[in-house]
Amino acid sequence: MQRFYWSPRWKGRAVAQLPQSCRFPRRSQRFEGFECCPSAIDDRKWIQSQLRAAYREFFFRLFFSGTQCRSEDMKIGIIGAGDIGKLYGRLWGEAGHDIMISSRSSETREFAARAIAADSGTPEEAAVFGEVVLLAVNYANVDEATSAIAAQVSGKLVIDATNPLVLVSGGDTERVIPENAIAGEVMAEKLPGARVAKSFTTLWSGYVEQHADRENPTVAMTLSANDPADRETVAQLVRDAGLVPVDLGALAQSRPLDPPSPVWNVVLSAQELEERVAAFRQEQVA
Template identity: 45%
Template sequence: MKNTFNIGIIGSGSIGGLLGKFWANAGHKVMFSSRNPEKLTPLIDEIGNNAQAGSIVEASEFGDIVLLAVNYQTVDEALEKVRSLLDNKIVIDATNPLAYDDNGKIFRMIPEDITAGEFMAKKLPNTKLIKSFTTLWSEYLRKESFRDDELLVMPISGDDEAAKNKVSQLIEQAGFLPYNLGTLKDSKPQDPGSPIWNKPLTLSEFKIIHTNT
């Protein structure tokens, strides 16, 4: 029998809202958060059982596992409010370190010599940080989950094996196939610009690309 968790969602947009819905449907208790929780009422009403709304502080306190799915430009602002509340918890980092410059061009917000997972772990040193749900944009997550034929791969990395096992369960309950890349130091394939980033891949397709890079 699968474990059930209290899950806090920081960032209830296209990714956080969708994953939280999948997990609530799988039997987990989910608290979505927003600066204005009342705006989440339609989402809560749609999901029904197992879903509630609160502030990011309340969601961080509520969750045994917390999904971080905010726009990267607001990461530091969000973490400033909840960092200490996340100590010793599993935090799923679903952010990508990307932003737009004044000319509308996308750029990487962190140094090239560190993975996004390692960089986030420095911001949250007392958490069990797990990197996942970064390699497919929200429309792929919505349209390609729970495929009738081969499931698409969802890479996962982290330095705590027990935490990775729990998040792997959540990946399965979101309709994807978890693929353990290793530690956060090994998580570069999950970062923007990698050969597998934002490509919907089955296991055989993923292995061909991953083993050749």
Template identity: 40%
Template sequence: MSPFMAHLLFAVGAEPDTAVRPEGLGDHRMRMGTRLAGNLHETPDHGEHAMETNPPANPGRRAFLLVPAAALLLSGLPGHGGERKPLKIGIIGAGRIGGTLGELWVKAGHEVLLSSRHPERLEDLARRLGPRARAGTPREAAVFGDVILMSVPYGALPQVGRDLAAELAGKIVLDTGNPYPSRDGDMAVAARAKGTGVASAGFLPGVRLVRAFNSLPHTALRSEAHRSGERAAVPLAADDEEALRVAARLVEDAGFEPVAVGPLARAKEFDVGTAVYGKALTARELRRGLGLARP
């Protein structure tokens, strides 16, 4: 457990038996509770998502379950962990989602390498974004990035994972893809049944995966970024503490508010077809829709 998380556990008074323990990835791995404040499930009668709220059994447990959200808030404060330096972001699939996020991150001071199977088609966009952007191949993006944005059609994810396994190993990867059976075939059906977070982790072994930017409409990435008032929220799911913090920073830098939902297994709660999918919700609305409403 990292000193940062240990400090948070102490600050909120979590009980010793609720401590976060590493599971094979040292300080980078964080085991989150199976319930943060509730659970979203599908009701068999209507096929719709309903909320079932189960409060934690005791105050110590309740405090622990708030740690991921507190970690996200504190990690975004200036000065936490030193000065926040610009990141190098490799974007694999610079289409409507990847291209828009690349533009937002360049404006925030990061460097991006935009990639696709036809990098020559991205040269104009890279020139327009200025010296912090350039175009290249997916392999070049995988090598370039401290962080990778994976934004390819979901059916292509297994092949990308195989082709770039060596380049992606150990890197933080933000996965935006959604499985659509009409486009991606039977693998999409299986991914939805398993949960996209768990399925993506199987296609991208060895990476530090975060489900992110999959639930907002691509048009909202441009129209809702840095909006006045309460920002639009982006749900995040990850099994890796540091990856979650980096993803939260990039969500903020793009002009949105990060909401930690839980481990990758809980990414299913904001998959295609859920009550929160495809909506530009505020953080309060998103937490309420996912049963994460704060007490």
């Protein structure tokens, strides 16, 4: 059984519900994962302890992290425990979201979960867990991953963070979708029941690690989705990762996210990125 422990982010499952969303956990949740007997704890003392926890978390975020409790904190399921999955899982966890990271390998997912202080599970479990799902697998494994989660993500927002590239001999990469295809639309065909968005693809994880700053973001990240409300959700997650969102519109307009393009894997401000996208689109029309 899991032992409860204190930390600035209150990672104990029962108490984590309280400060992250500014509400009390359900009565049935309060002893989940703890080595104690419910009948041995006085209700009044328990409520007082939860209030102290909430106050501590509030003042920690207010004076140290600069982030107050927000009603939009989300459950995010991450499919893939590589560099991209771990990086954004950590950044979103630090922003207050509840994360489950997944892999087919139990050893890989448990190692990743410990590294970013998140929950772990299979891809199917992460897809069920997440209000939003981040797909961050190697493109060679995309078909296997999408087949595994297709039923669980029906009706959900799935953010495609993959690039349609595979390694070939000599260490080079090769594009594996047709030249006239748009990666976001290809993914939407693979997950027809989901609301597919495209983001977190144009910057190497090392650049994000170096430049991410929630307090003073300067580096741009592109995003695209068919539904304006979904684009706003993704934009919020871009901000929560310490980047500046640049909305490129619907998936049919998302070609600048696909490699090769003048904004792919280049550290740019929002203005610089928008200028490059405009020039790229003009060239495509010409």
